Amino acid sequence: MLNEIIKRIASESGKTEKEINVLIEEKRTELSDLISEEGAAYIVAKELGVAMIKQDRLNIANIVAGMQNVDVVGKITNISPVREFKTEKASGRFANVTIADETGSVRISFWNDEINHLAGMEVNDAVRIKGYVKEDNLGNPEIRLGRYGNIAKSDEQIGTVKEAERKTARTSIAGLTEGGYKEIRTPLLQIFEGNTFYEVCPECRSRVKLNDKDEFACEEHGEVKPAYGMIISGISDDGTGSIRTVFFNENAEKILGMSTEDAKKVFDRKKKITAVLEQVPLGKELILTGRARRNQLFERLEFIVNDVKDVDVKQEIELLLNSLNE
Numbered sequence: 001m002l003n004e005i006i007k008r009i010a011s012e013s014g015k016t017e018k019e020i021n022v023l024i025e026e027k028r029t030e031l032s033d034l035i036s037e038e039g040a041a042y043i044v045a046k047e048l049g050v051a052m053i054k055q056d057r058l059n060i061a062n063i064v065a066g067m068q069n070v071d072v073v074g075k076i077t078n079i080s081p082v083r084e085f086k087t088e089k090a091s092g093r094f095a096n097v098t099i100a101d102e103t104g105s106v107r108i109s110f111w112n113d114e115i116n117h118l119a120g121m122e123v124n125d126a127v128r129i130k131g132y133v134k135e136d137n138l139g140n141p142e143i144r145l146g147r148y149g150n151i152a153k154s155d156e157q158i159g160t161v162k163e164a165e166r167k168t169a170r171t172s173i174a175g176l177t178e179g180g181y182k183e184i185r186t187p188l189l190q191i192f193e194g195n196t197f198y199e200v201c202p203e204c205r206s207r208v209k210l211n212d213k214d215e216f217a218c219e220e221h222g223e224v225k226p227a228y229g230m231i232i233s234g235i236s237d238d239g240t241g242s243i244r245t246v247f248f249n250e251n252a253e254k255i256l257g258m259s260t261e262d263a264k265k266v267f268d269r270k271k272k273i274t275a276v277l278e279q280v281p282l283g284k285e286l287i288l289t290g291r292a293r294r295n296q297l298f299e300r301l302e303f304i305v306n307d308v309k310d311v312d313v314k315q316e317i318e319l320l321l322n323s324l325n326e
């Protein structure tokens with residue numbers, strides 16, 4: 001498959017196959033090897049202006065944040081309700097759609113008038129989407145249409161799709177590697193005191209910063225009265241190893257047992273963050289789902305939590321029995 005793609009790019013671009021291979025390797029390095037050779041080949045083709053034939057479409061599993069021009073076909077597996085928002089400074093609508101193909105799934109977000117493109121679209125429709133790729137809060141790629149993007153029905157046949165099942169194989173902390181969702185069973189042994197609360201846009205929840213007029217501003221929604229997000233981090237240790245573990249928003253709320261709003265009130269009243277953080281049950285075993293990511297600054301892995309659950313005894317027994325059968 002890859003060889004055919006390379007041959008095709010070579011014949012249409014006038015470059016040698018060797019040159020194409022170098023470009024593909026460079027592209028993979030540029031994207032930190034997050035993409036397969038085949039995925040990189042598609043990007044190279046696009047950059048050289050080589051149109052790929054229909055059955056050579058980009059696999060959804062190969063979509064990564066940073067791609068500027070994706071053109072992808074998938075089957076709609078979910079359409080969210082349209083959320084409306086209105087504040088003094090901005091108003092609008094937001095919705096998202098998930099599409100999947102045989103290799104994986106990806107979410108596409110729609111803002112304001114972009115939502116009109118969704119009229120008549122239903123779950124199970126095959127669609128072709130053009131746009132660019134950003135990274136969402138959890139580090140997953142998310143397609144945005146932007147000015148040149150588009151969604152349209154497609155008559156392409158798509159086989160059995162791979163749903164967004166989060167593969168959450170249980171692993172030990174010592175066995176954690178970068179990428180992919182994993183589950184660990186571990187207590188938190190320590191919590192760091194730091195900046196627990198941060199300002200976010202009340203509509204889209206992106207982080208907002210002070211602009212030169214000393215007002216909080218969102219790239220998408222302009223000046224806003226900020227809401228708050230919450231981040232809690234600490235050290236998990238399951239006996240095989242330890243790792244810095246980070247909880248955002250609803251997961252921080254879960255381990256605290258209180259809402260961000262209430263936590264912020266406690267902090268504002270007591271004026272010290274320990275009054276909030278002492279609510280975290282240190283030493284209690286938890287099932288954490290998430291993924292390990294390399295912290296560039298400290299050159300070490302950290303675990304970004306996606307879900308927190310209490311230990312379920314039945315599930316633990318099942319896991320144990322399954323591992324004995326392997």
Ligand SMILES: [Zn+2]
Pocket residue numbers: 201202203204205206218219220221222
């Ligand atoms: Zn916003």
